[in-house]
Amino acid sequence: MYYFDNGATSFPKAPGVAAAVADYIEHVGVNVGRGFYSEALGAAGVMLDCREKLQRLFNAPEGFETIFTMNITESINVILKGYLKAGDHVIVSSLEHNAVMRPLVSLERRGVTFTRAPFDAEGALEVEALSGLIQPNTKLIMVTHASNVCGTLNDLNRIGELAEAHGIPLVVDAAQTAGVMPIDLQKNKAKAICFTGHKSLLGPQGIGGFVIDKAFAAMVEPLIEGGTGSRSDSEAQPAMLPDKFESGTQNLPGIYGLNTALDYVNDVGIEAIHAKELQLTEQFMNGVRDMEGVRLVGRHGTENRTAVVSIDFELHDNADIAYLLDSEYDIKTRVGMHCAPSAHKALGTFPQGTVRFSFSYFNTEEEIDYLLESLRKILA
Ligand SMILES: Cc1ncc(COP(=O)(O)O)c(C=O)c1O
Missing domain, CATH: 3.40.640.10 (Type I PLP-dependent aspartate aminotransferase-like (Major domain))
Incomplete structure (x- = not known):
């Protein structure tokens, strides 16, 4: 997976x-x-x-x-x-x-x-x-x-x-x-x-x-x-x-x-872990930025952030995107409120929630490429 x-x-x-x-x-x-x-x-x-x-x-x-x-x-x-x-x-x-x-x-x-x-x-x-x-x-x-x-x-x-x-x-x-x-x-x-x-x-x-x-x-x-x-x-x-x-x-x-x-x-060192995670985050954000109907929620750059990225797919039901990612491409994400309705109200994504992509030190550039390619196919 x-x-x-x-x-x-x-x-x-x-x-x-x-x-x-x-x-x-x-x-x-x-x-x-x-x-x-x-x-x-x-x-x-x-x-x-x-x-x-x-x-x-x-x-x-x-x-x-x-x-x-x-x-x-x-x-x-x-x-x-x-x-x-x-x-x-x-x-x-x-x-x-x-x-x-x-x-x-x-x-x-x-x-x-x-x-x-x-x-x-x-x-x-x-x-x-x-x-x-x-x-x-x-x-x-x-x-x-x-x-x-x-x-x-x-x-x-x-x-x-x-x-x-x-x-x-x-x-x-x-x-x-x-x-x-x-x-x-x-x-x-x-x-x-x-x-x-x-x-x-x-x-x-x-x-x-x-x-x-x-x-x-x-x-x-x-x-x-x-x-x-x-x-x-x-x-x-x-x-x-x-x-x-x-x-x-x-x-x-x-x-x-x-x-x-x-x-x-x-x-490994916290700095090295964070740097790798941010590099994957940047690769992902650069890849989704131009996709139609993708609204990146929160900070758009890599400054002062972690490797957690939320997207509101404005032309789709977010739950459908998460479902298709899993069922068609074996990609695991989280959809909905993420136990934080207060944050969604602040970010303007209540009640529809978001699809959340959160990366780790063990993810790879190839995996991010596959994720981007899969998203392109779903949104096409
Ligand atoms: C910001 C924040 N606080 C608290 C929690 C709760 O973590 P746990 O389920 O390990 O108690 C989480 C995890 O989802 C979180 O992201």
Whole structure:
């Protein structure tokens, strides 16, 4: 198959990921934080190694800790629901995924309010407008680093500077950028970066997390409480990190896989991965630009974007195009809302949605040629 749905989940995974998952299941198998035999300490070492790699990947300053979750949806839920209280106000971008919007809409019923920041023609948050949205009760700015609909990047460093100047914590949804764009916590001043392991980090499904400032984490209540293997004499949830947010047996096969994926991302280098993905994105955008009835949504150039391209086929039903690509040409794309109705409203593609093409480091120029040729035949 020709797989261009890496924005949903990357495929293939980094070399060695499947073997690392199998290695844990077949040869390690033990839990961590419970028994103190050497195998358990070995597995705990891999977990710690993975935490530290993530902190280095995001250039976390001293005083940050990595927390593992199932995926970024859980990470965002933990932070939003554990931190916000009735009467609090939040500012979000207009490109947010439902991983942010649904918890916020649910929190609205408990007295939390939110404002969507204005955006420019390409969907990016207008940083100049942010100050005007801040209210005395604004407790959080939550933004996606890149849109999962059109690939447009938000300027995290400028948003973070402004958030810090107003003493408001910034939390970032890095689902679409972790592993493919540089993210620097020392520059963007975010209090937490949420990630998911199965997209550009090239790891398995079921493992994600967040890297969080310990002082900020002290203000976040855990969503799940239970056994952590630590302070077992007490029935109260431990306050120390990562235990506060990691109750129950963790996804060790996922952590072994993610740890290996991080080695691959570090060996190849984020810049090389991003450069290759952008080259494929440019080849694709140049190829579709002149096709009749093709409306490229969001940013048209390769500046400040990821390898996610959305098209509204104005002369067709977008669902038909995606169906024909799959059924006639074995090409996998995603059609519809991409779990981000807010972004489609901002980009003018609600309710028809778009066909989304999202490329990975493992796609090739030949595959893009085949995709373009197939599209030409369908549109002819
Ligand atoms: C911007 C963004 N946020 C959140 C998510 C949710 O990711 P996950 O399903 O891994 O929790 C996605 C994935 O679709 C996304 O693109």
